[in-house]
Amino acid sequence: MSDGELIEDLEDLFENAPCGYLSMWPDGRIAKVNATLCDWLGRPREAILGKRLRDLLNVAGSIFYETHFAPMLRMQGYFHEVALDMVRADGSIMPVLANAAERRDTSGELLFTRLTLFKATERRQYERDLVEARAAERDARRQLEDMVMSLQAGMAEQVAIVMEEKHNSELKEQFVAVLGHDLRNPLAAIDAGLGKILRDQQWTDRTPVILNLMKNSVSRMSALIDNVLDLARSRLGGGILLNRDEARSLQSTLEMVIAEIQAANPDRTISTRFQIARTVRIDHDRIAQLFSNLLGNAVTHGAPDKDIAVDCTVDDAGNLSLSVANAGDPIPQEMVPLLFQPFHRGQVRSNAHGLGLGLYIASEIAQAHGGRIDVESDQNEIRFILRLPAQ
Template sequence: MTLDTSELLDLFDNAPCGYVSALPDGRISRVNQTFADWMAVPREELSHRRFQDLLNIAGRIYYETHFAPLLRMQGFFQEVALDLVKGDGRSFPVLVNAVERRDDAGGVRFIRITVFNATDRRKYEAELLQARRTAEQASLELQELNRTLATRVAEAVEERMAAESALRQAQKMEAVGQLTGGIAHDFNNMLAVVLSGLNLLEKRLSRGETDVQSYVDAARDAANRASKLTQRLLAFSRQQPLSPQPLNANRMVSEMSEILRRTLGETIQLETVLAGGLWRTKADANQLENAIINLAVNARDAMPDGGRLTIETANCHLDDTYAAQHAVSPGQYVMVAVTDTGAGMSSDILAKAFEPFFTTKGVGKGTGLGLSQVFGFVKQSDGHIKIYSELGHGTTVKIYLPRLYGEADVPERATRRDAIVSSRGETVLLVEDDLRVLDLTRQTLLELGYSVLTASNGADALEVLRNHPRVHLLFTDVVMPDMNGRQLAKKAQEAQPGLKILYTTGYTRNAIVHNGILDADVAFLPKPSTMEEMAAKIREVLD
């Protein structure tokens, strides 16, 4: 099919793009109607004008310096974004393609320029550019927000932590106030008994009266209660020196049964449920015995009209979930449980059960340190303690102590000896920096029949050893200035190999106790001690 001339002209004039023919020097020879309409200029007025003269100033300069040379060099360029200036002065964005038409000899016959309306494209590009700028700005704002948010969060966290720290400090001070108030109250009562007894003793003796034993007994009883109070405080604070050893809980409970029955009285029925194949544990036997007695006495007091008390042992496993919830290490434990059929405890009472000096007993019937002492001992032994209670049904306290692995033998527990075993002619070197304690301890040792040498510090003690090589026992305080008891003992044994050592102190620190456990080679007598306790411990060390 062939098109006639009129049809070709119609296609040319009404094409959706502008067609421009230009001579080799750039002057326009012909344009189609579409281009003329875009320019809003009659077609004849566009003739003989250069295409680049129709551009805005920036486009004209860019065309002359870049695209005209490019066209001469390679014969074409494509999709160059330019802005034409319409007859009314408005800008008209276009995309321009240009190509040179040459004759057979290679000479340029004319230049064919195709122009596309880029109004929509330019609009989209502008919108895209604006969107990109908006996105970049939003990104910057987001980054700034994140930075300031992090700062605000950090400041808020810091404020929260400061507030929590202040609250903890306030709670700590409240607890310290409650603790010191309870200590002051109990100690003042005990000291009142001691001082009153001593004053009355002095008055009676000055008048030649000899009926004073009741005052001596009262003062001794108050002093013993004060000693037990300090031991309970050390237990609660996990500062008491423990001497753990392999232990069979079944054997311990069985051996305690008779003394527990006497302690509980006839109205309390005691039952023991001992597990077969019970694992061994490692704990301070005396402290565990005290813990069981404490729990048993509490249970008795919860059953004033009588009832049943059950002591049970079992092998237990605390899984990861339970351990995470109760701040205890997961694993295998030996459990000792004490259960009563008493009144039980409310949730409010239960929440305070381990607090020091908290008691539900009447005035003068309890210090409020029993459960806190048990709690401290169990925690210091790397164990766990849990109370289950229901009003009107009773209470169960479960102690969990870590299972002991290995083949270590369970030692036989020494039976208590009430009779004082005196000296067999041995010499004791007594070292104590408190002169009153030194003098009274010396007199006690003399009363027990020992020969006694004294020193008030480590240096003097070593000098005494050099002058008296026949010393059988070094009985030394632990906490002393310049040279502590552990350091003194080491130097003394270097000077006199085989010398027996017995330590004593009211507070052990780290010289002979590490992680709350007495060192394996340490013989220790806590302050204060009775004459009977001192006599028994000295014979234990010497024999």
């Protein structure tokens, strides 16, 4: 067999293997994918190259990727048999089991990450059947309870009860998603890091990296808990609670948030313009939370080589306008309403992180103050604008 024939055989083995192959650059973008995976997904190769793995996953899979898959891969350099749901071109779901391993050079720099993907339709179908059977049992029990209750009250009262139960059920499902994917997985990363440190019982070059990942996991969990509590208050009718204060300086509040974001992202440039004619009666902690979400979004989704512009104006009457602008790909107009809905962020931007509660909570804070957040997007920049009327 000639060398040419051997190379051709190896290429054929990669392209037509009985499993999916793909490799990713250090920035997470897909560098190579085999024909098998393209056929499974019903997507041409050019529609996959340059994407990120989370772009090929459903919402739950994307959450799992951000909070478990990526941190564990960075921490230990590999993982085995991670269950994910990939989305085919026709919108159907393809369950897979994924294995991954990083490839680094002699200096430890990441060159690329390789993944193998195996179909897990039968295994996942069994799991789904089990879940559906339990759900059917719960539904049957709920229906029986509803029948008993219907004998004790009139039809109008029963309709109200059913609607309330549906609302609470949806809220509980959202909480289960948060607890199941976003709180448990950072805890797993912390547990793995502690296990490695306690097992080695010595300081190595990797120890600061592991400790930093653990710290980030704790911060992410704290932010998730705060957002979940705010979501619960707003959905259960309590609304966002405010503690208004007219004595504090709005500019100082905003500069504190800018300093925190700048410290975490020293390579980004944030320009500011303040024209604040008078004090305003607002909840400074809530406005700081809102502003941190807007500025954090600009850092995450904006062009890394372009400035982020912050502009705050308070006129003599006390009307407040606060805008955060960044360069980046425009947001389609039909997708703008989804920005402020909980758990919908991933449907709007392919590089979205987390659950999409940040902008929802920011919008709720604006509404609690009697204001709103507007979005302006064109080919040059994306601008989020908080507008609060005089209090």
